[in-house]
Amino acid sequence: MTITDLTNGRWPDLLMQLAGLTPDQLTDKHQPCPLCGGEDRYRFDDLNGTGSWYCNQCGGKDHMGGGGNGMDMLMRRTGLTYPEACKRIEQHLGHRPEPPTKGAEHIWQYGPDFIVCRFPGKRLRPLWWDGSQWLWKAPPAPRPLYNLDALQQRPNAPVLIVEGEKTADAAAKLFPSAVAITWPSGCKAIDKADWAPLIGRNCTLWPDADAPGIQAMDKLQGKLLKLGAAQVRIITPPADVPEGWDLADADWSIAQAAAYLKANRSAPTAPPKPPALAPPAEAKPILDKPSKLETLELLTYLRTTTDNIRFNTFTRQIEINQKSLANKTSYKNQEFRYPYLHL
């Protein structure tokens, strides 16, 4: 939609809201000009919804007298440039302009607010709607994963994680039973992606056949396990392929792809289980006599219990809240911390 289409028929509202004109100044009666004053040199006729007006003193292209349209009035009243005026109008009308993807040979849609464009010469550029304008940058972290929709629509499907959107599209075709995803902006931006949607999922990481790709997936494996992925496996890329080879380069059938995956994946790595939580038998007597506590004994106790213990440094007394924290999910998969322990 062009700005002309967008504004047609809306100029009285736009000029009141954005240029401070009064309802009187938006009528076809002769009156002082909102731009140059006078007594009866101006009128607003809004021909065909264009916001047209006439001032025999300052209207016209040369501002020597003549007509103008709504945009002329808005720009002259506010001092905005044309692009600035367009933006203000779009914001006011809650209109989102089309993303400026002209010239891109391919686009990948992460979501309504985030697109990755490929321009000739394999130049990839992220394009982000920040709520008021399109910016040539990736959104701030945590950034969404590519194919997040599919991930949510198929909550039980295994997840295949590859490097790059083109590769993810190729992987989706070769492994239709899996959800193929990637993250924005390549190997160095792993920490900026939001990996939380992979909690509880079975993940297979397929690195590009180069050192940075393999390192990135190694790092991602650790990250996913820590986060709580159900299991993570890594594929060893073929040995006889060019540097940087990925699934978009594979000339495989679905059956061949599945066979390669099965034969070349690591054993599943499940996240480490937290140690069994059993307080030592002697815990009670120790805690009944806090003044005789040995640091190591207390630490041993703390490591093996989820009791909420508070040690008061000044009175050297210990409070114990026996309420179990074991069922609180926020304590699962977390190291036990000792916030009040200052012996």
Ligand SMILES: [Zn+2]
């Ligand atoms: Zn005027």
